[in-house]
Amino acid sequence: MSARRPDQPGRKSAHLPPARAAALAALDKVLRKGQEVQAALDGVLAEATGPAEAHTPATRGDAASSASAAHVQKPLPATPDGTALRHGRISRQDAALATELVYGYLRTEIRISWLLRRFLKAPEKLPPEALLTLGVAAHEILHLDRIPDYAAVDWAVTHIRLRFGPGLGKLANAVLRNVARLGGGTRNADLYRADLPDQRDFLGVYHAAPRWLVDLWCDAYGMDRAAALLAASAQAPAPAVRVNATRPEWEALRGRLVAEHGGARCGHAGVVFPPGGFPAEVAALEREGLLSRQGAASQEVLDALRPDTWEGPVWDACCGRGGKALALLERGVDVRLCSDPNAARLRGLRTDAERLGLAVPALARASATQPPCATYAPGAFRTILIDAPCSGLGTLSRRPDIKLRRTPADLDTLAALQARILDAAVAALPPGGRVAYITCTLNPTENEAQIDRLLAGTSDTGTSALLTVETQHVTPVDPPAREFFFGVLLRKG
Secondary structure: OOOOOOOOOOOOOOOOOHHHHHHHHHHHHHHOOOOOHHHHHHHHHHHHEOOOOOOOOOOOOOOOHHHHOOOOOOOOOEOOOOOEOOOOOEOHHHHHHHHHHHHHHHHHHHHHHHHHOOOOOOHHHOOHHHHHHHHHHHHHHHHOOOOOHHHHHHHHHHHHHHHHOHHHHHHHHHHHHHHHHHHHHHHOHHHHHOOOOOHHHHHHHHOOOOHHHHHHHHHHHOHHHHHHHHHHHOOOOOOEEEEOOOOOOHHHHHHHHHHHHOOEEEOOOEEEOOOOOOOOOHHHHHHOOOEEEOOHHHHHHHHHOOHHHOOOOEEEOOOOOOHHHHHHHHOOOOEEEEEEOOHHHHHHHHHHHHHHOOOOOEEEEOOOOOOOOOOOOOOOOOEEEEEOOOOOHHHOOOOOOHHHHOOHHHHHHHHHHHHHHHHHHHHHOOOOOEEEEEEOOOOOOOOHHHHHHHHOOOOOOOOOOOEEEEEEEEOOOOOOOOOOOEEEEEEEO
């Protein structure tokens, strides 16, 4: 392979279109540095955004909040090769395209890599940056109908040629033109089955999922349901909002959003929109405190646990940024305490509560494994909400980097943490109190097995209590939001 060309400093990525440069920079942070996708993309776009005119065709971007980063010109981020982006600004359209490239590539990376290997003899010998560039361009060719094939080929070949020399440039041109010739055929399952006779191998490549995940879901749910879950998880999610039910005429606002934007009602006060991004007016309504962004499946699992029947006071023991706690407060549920070990999340909860015009509950920086009981008498809380830290396997459509970062060992570690959190919550409950346990994952060890352990009276802390299941919810296999949650409401004594 050709050696890297000794370009002049600061000129290595000057030729890259802004959206592609931002996408490569963000993907490098995710794949090489292990950052979460939203944080990586937010960081790149926050530094690169500005009010310039569009440079590239607009696409229907991902629903992630990253696409609407603050448009303030700041020092520009580094590309994967470590040089600064040489574009003074990046437009809203470029930010949306960069978002689609990042999320879309991560959703389909396993399938794209398999397709590229059809035309590469030794892909592992390519520079990682060149291989990533080929993958992003292949995603454009195969999945973004609004971008002409020649445009995707041109930017990628030019970048690889200038970075690594004419030899790799010629190879990139040949590979991407072969990918373009496949066209819509890459959507045909028979293309993959011909070389993947093992059904689980086929499911992993066709739906871009790691083999361990395919095995987990096939063993737990059967081949047919696993295939449906994998298919849904490989698609872009449908964005959703939660209308602030404390505001006058909130139901009228919800009805208008449904009628004018092709939405559907979800949860107590939610609206889920067709995949492709939030309606333009959502940002202004959010600033006015009239609604918040919250996934449809997240709203539905909370609603299914019948929070209007919960006795207060309520403690949200794993509150995070407070999406569920704020939804409960909007419904008049007596949430008195929210705790989380992350101070930044607690600050975000306070900010969101003030934006929504809600009274801010008491906030405590604490782990749910060690309840902050110094200020509260034992049994002070009649209901404890545990929106547990989990593997997130139900949110792959929204967080596709999870399937590239998670390992089976991670699942075991998280299950052990969940068990400690549940044991602490049950011990802190008075007789007749309730625990609402929620995860955003599809893994029996983190879901059903946790409940079975509690019902059997098994506790790592020696706590034994009679528990009964009042209600249980699992997101159906074909939700419009393409996300999956598990929830159960338990009563003590």
